[in-house]
Amino acid sequence: MAAADKFKQPVITTLAKRAANRCSNPECGAITSGPTDNPDESINIGEAAHIYGANPGSARYDPSMTGVERSAISNAIWLCGNCHKLVDDDPNKYPAGLLFEWQREHERRISEQVEKSGNALRERYEQRHLEEFGRLSYLAERLILEKGDYWEYQLTAEVLRYELAPTVKRWTALKRGLYVKPVIRVENESFIHWLSDRMNEIQGITHAFSELTNSELTRAWGEPGIPGNDINIVTTCRLYAEICNSTLSWEETVRFARTSEEFSSVQNLLIGIAGKIIEECAKIPEFLINMINEKPTTGLFRLSLSLTLPDDWSEKISKAMEQALFATRFS
Structure with missing residues (x-):
């Protein structure tokens, strides 16, 4: 041990x-x-x-x-x-x-x-x-009732882990190709609208994730020296879970779409970019527990989560889209 x-x-x-x-x-x-x-x-x-x-x-x-x-x-x-x-x-x-x-x-x-x-x-x-909380893990219930040292961060880590677990497991299964969903065909004439919808959705997901991380969590924890709010903490953690569920649905929509050969290269560039949000969110519980391990009384702890796109992704998708439109024009 x-x-x-x-x-x-x-x-x-x-x-x-x-x-x-x-x-x-x-x-x-x-x-x-x-x-x-x-x-x-x-x-x-x-x-x-x-x-x-x-x-x-x-x-x-x-x-x-x-x-x-x-x-x-x-x-x-x-x-x-x-x-x-x-x-x-x-x-x-x-x-x-x-x-x-x-x-x-x-x-x-x-x-x-x-x-x-x-x-x-x-x-x-x-x-x-x-x-008031609905279904929680036994450990989360104990943390809420006892509220020991650093309980706000322990509770956040536990509820996040509990709420995210099904989505993280399903995301892992999706990457491994362990399940399928009905295929939706995207015709050439509607592909641009389909792509626009996906890009708008992922921008909304990224914005919500950023707001939860940069604002809502710290608000739920309370100002230094003031106890946090357990209801707000659980609510914020469940909003994270909703964002991750939306991310998984986005990935499924992209992976189980059927496009023509001309647009397949564009579709392939979309696969996997949203799942990064799930993986980054899953890092938060470990960060919080490691922070508590130092038993801090003062100081600043910084968590950096990366939601960046792959290198040259914008250029690649622009080029792939240009080639696809050229091919369909002369097909």
Whole structure:
């Protein structure tokens, strides 16, 4: 296990206290610390268990996570040694979602016993608040409810990864030719209009992507020293996902169009240029987590996303279009 993926002692200590030193498995609940024969010592049989595994091959390992995310308390659950082995030996029976439910329910019960008054109202508020977001990952829900250090950036990284995952996978499949869609024929006389529509669409997509990156994200995070807005963060991340879905649809429209031989070279130059937006958007979560890893208190972190066209692309498409029009004129 890489050092960056291990839980640090402050995380372990806090996790044990939040669980009241009891196993979070609802069918167990064993006390995990107590006295020994030596009045100056105590015994501990509890362990900070990873919900998403710490290294390749371990239970519930998610390769898309960074070491910082794997070692965060948001990825931890307090279990006795027996239950830790139980859930890791059979990850299909004990998936990550179930462990998140265990952790949340266990802390809720402990909180009720510690505070008693006000917990019912708190629980009702949290449930109503989560309902405002619709479907989220378990980790995103935990980040929203707990709001620890740098939660705004952790939440952005998690929601982006969760929302983008289907589009990223489908974009990868499209590049590999793993699916097809009905072909739309573009006749020679309508090709210029078809091309104009595609160019206008990609300009709109690029503009929206730029606005989300340069304005909306920072607005959702809030000014320095002021907490961000979780609803705005999730909304912005979902707008990113919509842009990426539009990008994928654009690529499908280009790839599954059928043009004449004269215009095929123009069509080929369009293929792949929009998918770059999906690939650049997928870089944002890793950038944010790496930024958090430095535990900054002040400073400026710059993310540069490249949406540039291939070298000499404009000249190539102008030349291909000129040749196509010449060929059709004399065909």
